[in-house]
Structure formats: structure tokens, C-alpha cells
Amino acid sequence: MSSFKQHILFLCGVAVSILLSIMYSWVLRTLTPSFALNGNKPAVKHTAVSRRTALEFSQKVRVLCWVMTQPKHLKSRTQHIRATWGKRCNIVLYMSSEASDFPTVGLNVSEGRSQLYWKTIRAFQHIHTHHLDHADWFLKADDDTFVVLENLRYGLSKHNTEEPLYFGRRYTPFIAQGYMSGGAGYVLSKEALRRFVKGFADGLCTHNTETEDVGLGKCMETMKVQMGDSRDVLGRQTFHPYPPDYYLPRQTRRPRPWYLLYEHYQPVEGPGCCSDLAISFHYIDAVQMHTLEYYTYHLRPYGYKHRFQPDEHLNNRTNI
């Protein structure tokens, strides 16, 4: 045999041997659980059982979220919604004056506080045209609202979307039956959405104000949509028009502060203000958005049996 051929074979032997060793150690490393490599084992994420419950609920109670935003806010505000609760909606639409790759839906309006009600009208008309059958409930939120979708679904699960219903933080003035605070977010049933759009189509509802939550509230009253009670079984609020530090800190008995003046239900200050299963907080900046995300979905006391067990309270109240 030629010495050249021998050398070639020799080198092939070396190469094959090295290759086999590398493959062997790679296989060993990926199969061996280690602290350094996370592999496929998430450390303290939710168990498979809890995921399934959440998933079932999300298929039975489909929520379309639309977020009232504008081009100037996409980077400072809306991206943080997209990074946190936006993905928990069955469908999320970011409504702006301009379409973009964010992605945002472009409504036929201009920006500005005076245009807010036009935006709301156009947004709901858009949703009615394109998404009526894609969801069961329709939530409006601001780009500085934090929403806990699971708690919204839990509350809505007891209600029939074919009935004309509308839920949120109930305010008293300006309209006989009251209206729901815009910033805290409000949610319309399918029938309520149909009636809102029909109201405008038939001229029963008009653009008669710049204040979108009052305007929508008036149209709801005209179209005989019923106000829901979104408080939990202990009477605690779930939708909040201000951040948690406005409500939770203990206060000595005092006259209502300005931000509680519009309340329909008797407000409570201190720990009784807010349900464990809160649905929304408003005026939430970027840092607070992620902080609330951390509190709601991550930080927890190991093994703690929560004092409030919602399913142990059964009653006949027609509320959330």
C-alpha cells in the first residue's frame, strides 16, 4: 500500500476519533441537568395544571382588548403593554390615528384630547366590522392602564354576552344611570357593542361630547345597556382609575379625597379598597407596569394559603 494512502487513512482515523469524542461530550452535556444550562426546565414557573385552567378559561371567555394610543406614545408607553398584559388578550388591537408596524390600527381621526370620543366611536365601529365574531367581550383600555386578563375573564364568566351589559368602575355624575371611568377600562358585551354601533348608525347616539367615557355612557343609557357591578363578592373594587398607592395605604377617617368624588359605590380606603382579583389600575407608567407584572405574575410567598378564596363564596348577586 502506498505510504500516501497510509497517511491519509491515519489522518482519517484521528479525525473520526476526535469527532466522535466531541459528539459524545455534547450529547452528555445536553442530557445532563445542570445549574449553568437552563435547558427546558423553567425554575419556578407555573405548573402544567395551572396553565390548563388559564387556557380553558381563555377559550371559553374570549376577550378582545383595544388600547387607545397614539404615535408619540408607542415607545414610552404602549410597548410596555405589548411586553406585559397585551399578549394575554385573545386579540389585542392598538388603536391610533396612524397605522404602523407596531402594529397599530389607523383610525380615521386626528390626535388630541378633543378627539378621544371620535377615536372610541371609530374603534368600536372598526371592531364591530372586523372582529364581532372573534371574541365574546370587548375591553377598552388606555395606554397607561394595567389589566389582569385572568381576573377579567373570571368576572365575566358568570355573565351572558348576548345581554346588553357593560362593566367597569362606576361613576355617578352627568348621566342618570352613571357611566364607567375610561381610564380604568371598561368592557362591553357583544350585544352592547352591537347597540353602540347601531345607535350611531341610526342617529340615536351622536358625538355630543369630547369626554369619551361620558359620551359612551350616554349612548349606553340611550340604547338601554345595563350597568354591571364589577365589585367582588366582598364588595371590593376590581377596576381602578388610579394607581394602587392612591387606595391601599391606610388613612384616618376623612372626607372623600378629590379622586373618589365621582364614585357610585361608597368608596373604601385602605386594604378593603381593592379586590385580590383586581382587574385594572390606571395612570401606570412604564416602571410601574413592569412592577405590577412582577407582583401579579411572579413575586409570591411560597406555600401561602390566600385569605380570600373566591370560589368559597357563593351568592346570587348579579355582579362580577
Next chain:
Amino acid sequence: MMSESSSFMKGMILGGIFCLVMSFFGTFNSGSHSEGHEHLHHHLKPVSKDELQKLSESQMTDWTLQVRVYCLIMVTPKLLVHWATANDTWSKHCDKSVFYTSESSKALEAMDLQEQDEWARLRKAIKHAYENAGDLRWFFVARPTTFAIIENLKYLVLDKDPSQPFYIGHTEKSGELDYVEYDSGIVLSYESMRRLIEIFKDEEKCPERGHALWKTSEEKQLATCLQYSGVFAENGEDAQGKELFNKKSISTLISDSMGQNPADVVEACCSDMAITFGGMSQSQIQVLMYGVYRLRPYGHDFHDSLTFLPPKDSDND
């Protein structure tokens, strides 16, 4: 044919020897590196989920009973607002919590140590706690400006034997001394406390009033005394290596994370099982209390191996 295959075989053998030699050198290097690494930083993690699931019911009950915590909260009248907040919030989750003060305050109850010097005060508090521990075997020392999640502290020390010397928290280095940072809370096992009481008697190694012209901080004095007793500081972290003891506020940590990890702010920021945070105002702490013990998404269940019940006569958890 024979000569061909023998060339090939020779090649294989040489390649194999080469790989063996390379891997030997590799482990040798990383081996010595990790050993040196361990001497510098002791890391302490909670027991793994798998280990917990292997335990029997009776073992679980034993562990639940064993892991009870005595909180020593070191206050001064200057910190009255935080003192009141700690009293109203996290301290209710300790099995026993005692506030030790430099001087008494009409507003709140505490053990008055009548001592202005912080190190002397800490020594007195430790002595008192050790003598009044009852059957509690874990001790947590903090200032009221720290917020602690005691359940997560229990989870961290669950499988650790308190008759062994443990000294846990966020560790820092000062020259050759590893110490646990006071501002993020200090965890001591019963054995560590016992050794401290002993070494307190040694005025040379562990003086009550410092001899030096400058004063060393109490956290370093504590570490020195413990070190003389053969007790070393360990850094508390979760299974992923994230810090459990924090002296910064959550908003600072989130803010930092937004700058460093914009794609994954919360994941990168802080542990799900964090034990302490610091630097938070009274209203932030009340919101944190709600955030930890109440606010949650319906339907997310964790099936933890232990159960801790809410404290009696409390409405904010």
C-alpha cells in the same frame, strides 16, 4: 488490507488519546477554578422542587414545624414611620417578632435596650432573642426599612439543619472578610446564635465597644465575630442564581432591568421567591404587601409542598 486498517486504527487511537488528554486538562482547570470560586463566594439555594416531592407527609410536617422564624427588628424613634409600617405589614408573618429599640417611644411598643451604640444594641438584642427563642430555631435580623417575605425565607432554609451554623443574606466582601449586608437582612441559625453568645464573652476577638479609632459597621463586626467561631457568610439565591436578598427597592431594580434587559424586564430583574427589598416608602410597602399576599391572577395554582397560613387578626394579607 491489513496495513490500511492498521493505519486507520493507529489514527483512531492517537485521536482518542489526544481527546482524553484535552478533556483531562479541561476538567483540571475548571475543577481548580470552581474550588477557588467556592472559597470566595458561598452560595446557598433553596431545596429543589424534585427533592421536595420525594418527601413523605410526616417529614413535611416535621420540616414545617422546624422552620419557624424569630424576627429581630432593630428600630430607633427616628425610624418611627418605618417601624409602624413593619409592625403593620411583614413582621406579622414571623412566628415571633420583637422590636428592639435604642430608646422607648410613646407611639409603639418595643424592647427598650437603652443603648445608642448600634453594635452594642445588636449584641443585646441577639442575647435576648437567644434566651427567649423557645423552640424557634431560625433568626432574622433586619431594620424596619427592609421588607421581608418570611415564607420565602422559610423556603430557603427549609432543608437546612439549624443545629448547623448558618449565616445567610446578601454577601459582600471587605478585604478578606465576607459579610452579610445588614440592609438586606441577616439570617442566623440557632447554632450560629449559640456560637455568637459564646464569642461575645471574648473581649479580644469580639469587643463590645471597638478599640480602633474608627468604627467598623455592625455588619462587619458581626461577620468578624462569626468568623472567629467558624461561621461563614453565604449568599442566598434561587435555583437560577438570582439574588433573594436585595437592599434596593423594586422600582429601582425594575428600572435598572429596563435599561439592561429591555426585552425581558421582569424575568431578568428579580426572583419570584425573593426574600427582601429595601429603600421603599411607607406607601410603597403597603402596596407591596398587597402585591405579595393578595394580588394574583385567578386560576394560577402552584401546588407547593408546604402550606403557610395567613396570620390572625390581619386585614392586609
